[in-house]
Amino acid sequence: MLFKPKSTPIYLARIIFLQNSQRNLSTKSSHYSRKNIDDDDKDQKTRDTKEDQQDHLYLYKSKGQHLLTNTRILDAIVRRSNIRPTDTVLEIGPGTGNLTVKLLEAAKKVVAIEIDKRMVDILHKRVSEKGLQDRIHVICKDAMKAEFPQFDLVVANIPYGISSPLVAKLVYGGNPFRSATLLLQKEFARRLLAKPGDSEFNRLAVNVKLVADVEFVMDVSKREFLPCPKVDSSVVIIRPKAEVPDVNLDEWWAFTRTCFSKKNKTLGATFKQKKKVIELLRLAKTTSTNRENTIIGKNHECGDDYDGSHEEEDTDGDVGFASSCSVVEMTLFKENIVGILKTGGFEDKRPSKLSNEELLHLLSLFNQAGIYFHDHVNPKDSDNVSFAAAYSS
Numbered sequence: 001m002l003f004k005p006k007s008t009p010i011y012l013a014r015i016i017f018l019q020n021s022q023r024n025l026s027t028k029s030s031h032y033s034r035k036n037i038d039d040d041d042k043d044q045k046t047r048d049t050k051e052d053q054q055d056h057l058y059l060y061k062s063k064g065q066h067l068l069t070n071t072r073i074l075d076a077i078v079r080r081s082n083i084r085p086t087d088t089v090l091e092i093g094p095g096t097g098n099l100t101v102k103l104l105e106a107a108k109k110v111v112a113i114e115i116d117k118r119m120v121d122i123l124h125k126r127v128s129e130k131g132l133q134d135r136i137h138v139i140c141k142d143a144m145k146a147e148f149p150q151f152d153l154v155v156a157n158i159p160y161g162i163s164s165p166l167v168a169k170l171v172y173g174g175n176p177f178r179s180a181t182l183l184l185q186k187e188f189a190r191r192l193l194a195k196p197g198d199s200e201f202n203r204l205a206v207n208v209k210l211v212a213d214v215e216f217v218m219d220v221s222k223r224e225f226l227p228c229p230k231v232d233s234s235v236v237i238i239r240p241k242a243e244v245p246d247v248n249l250d251e252w253w254a255f256t257r258t259c260f261s262k263k264n265k266t267l268g269a270t271f272k273q274k275k276k277v278i279e280l281l282r283l284a285k286t287t288s289t290n291r292e293n294t295i296i297g298k299n300h301e302c303g304d305d306y307d308g309s310h311e312e313e314d315t316d317g318d319v320g321f322a323s324s325c326s327v328v329e330m331t332l333f334k335e336n337i338v339g340i341l342k343t344g345g346f347e348d349k350r351p352s353k354l355s356n357e358e359l360l361h362l363l364s365l366f367n368q369a370g371i372y373f374h375d376h377v378n379p380k381d382s383d384n385v386s387f388a389a390a391y392s393s
C-alpha cells in the first residue's frame with residue numbers, strides 16, 4: 001500500500017541560504033519516503049536525533065510547515081505591507097525566518113510567535129548571525145493561545161489550519177493595528193474577498209466585513225513553497241475599519257449564524273423552522289421578560305396550524321421549553337417573525353445575496369420587536385474571541 005509521509009526532511013542550510021534553488025529542493029523532498037507515521041509527534045525524538053546528525057529538518061504538514069522561499073515574493077509582501085521604521089510587526093509562524101529577516105530590515109521590531117521549538121532555535125541562530133537579535137522577540141507558543149503584545153502591523157505566511165480563528169482573533173481581538181498582510185490559502189482568501197451574490201460569499205466574509213476591509217494583493221503559486229503544498233495561495237491585506245457599526249457583537253454573531261445556517265435558503269424558510277421559532281421564543285422570554293406581552297401575539301390572529309414541512313428535530317434545552325408553550329403562543333410568535341421579514345422585504349431573500357447594511361437593518365428590526373439571537377442571560381460563549389473564531393467559517 002502506498003503511504004504519504006506526514007513530514008518532509010529538508011536540509012537546513014539549503015532552506016536558509018539557497019532560496020533560489022527551491023525547485024531542486026522540492027523535487028528532493030518529494031522523492032523521500034519513510035515508514036508510515038500515524039502521529040507526527042510519535043517519532044519526534046528519533047527525528048530530533050536524526051536532525052542533529054544529518055543537519056536536516058522534518059517539516060510537518062500538520063503544522064502547515066510550507067516555507068516560502070521565493071525572494072521576489074517575500075520582498076513584494078514586505079513592500080506592500082507599508083512598514084514604517086517605527087513599527088512593531090507581529091509575525092505568526094516565522095518558521096526558519098525567510099520573511100522575518102526581511103521584516104527586521106524594514107521595521108523597528110518584530111514579535112514572532114512560533115509553535116515549533118526547532119524553528120525557534122533556527123530563527124534565533126539566523127537572526128543572530130545577521131546581528132538583528134536585539135530587535136526580535138520570539139514567543140514559542142501556539143498563536144491561538146498566546147496573548148498578543150502591542151503591535152502596529154501583522155505580516156505573516158500563516159499555517160493555513162488556523163486561518164479562520166486567527167483572522168477572527170485579529171479583527172475581533174481588541175488589539176488595535178493598522179493592517180494585516182497575510183498569505184492565505186487561495187480559497188480562504190477568495191471567501192474573505194467575496195461580495196454579496198458571489199458563490200464564495202458566506203458568514204466569514206460577512207463577519208470580517210463588519211469590522212475590516214480586505215484587499216487582494218496577489219496570487220502565489222504552490223510551486224513557490226518548500227515543500228510544495230496541494231493548494232495555491234493568495235496575499236490579502238486586512239485593514240480594521242475606522243468606524244464600526246454600533247451593534248452588539250454577540251447579537252450580530254448569533255444573528256449571522258442563524259441567517260447563514262442554510263446560506264442558500266431564503267430567510268423566510270430559515271426563520272420559519274420550528275426549531276428556530278422555539279429557540280427565538282425562549283430567548284425572547286428570557287432576554288426581555290418585561291416586554292414579553294408585546295412581543296407575543298402583537299395584533300395577530302391565530303393563523304395557520306403550526307406545521308413544519310421543512311422543519312428539523314427539536315434538540316437539547318429547547319425541547320423542554322417547547323412543551324411548556326402552547327401551540328397558539330408559538331404560532332403567534334412565528335407570525336411575528338414572518339411579519340418582520342415581510343415588512344423589511346426579506347422573506348424571499350437569501351442571506352448570501354445581502355449586504356451587511358441590509359443584514360444590520362434586519363437585525364435591528366428583530367431587536368426592536370424584542371427578538372434576540374444571543375442568550376444574554378445564559379451565554380454559552382464566555383469569550384468573544386473564541387466565539388468569533390469558532391463561528392467565523
Ligand SMILES: C[S@@+](CC[C@H](N)C(=O)[O-])C[C@H]1O[C@@H](n2cnc3c(N)ncnc32)[C@H](O)[C@@H]1O
Nearest residue numbers: 066067068093094095114115116142143157159
Ligand atoms: C506556512 S509556515 C511559514 C513559515 C515562514 N513564515 C515562511 O514563510 O517560510 C507556518 C509556520 O507556522 C508555524 N505554526 C503552525 N501552527 C502554529 C500555531 N498554532 N502558532 C504559531 N505558529 C504555528 C509552523 O511551525 C511554521 O513554522
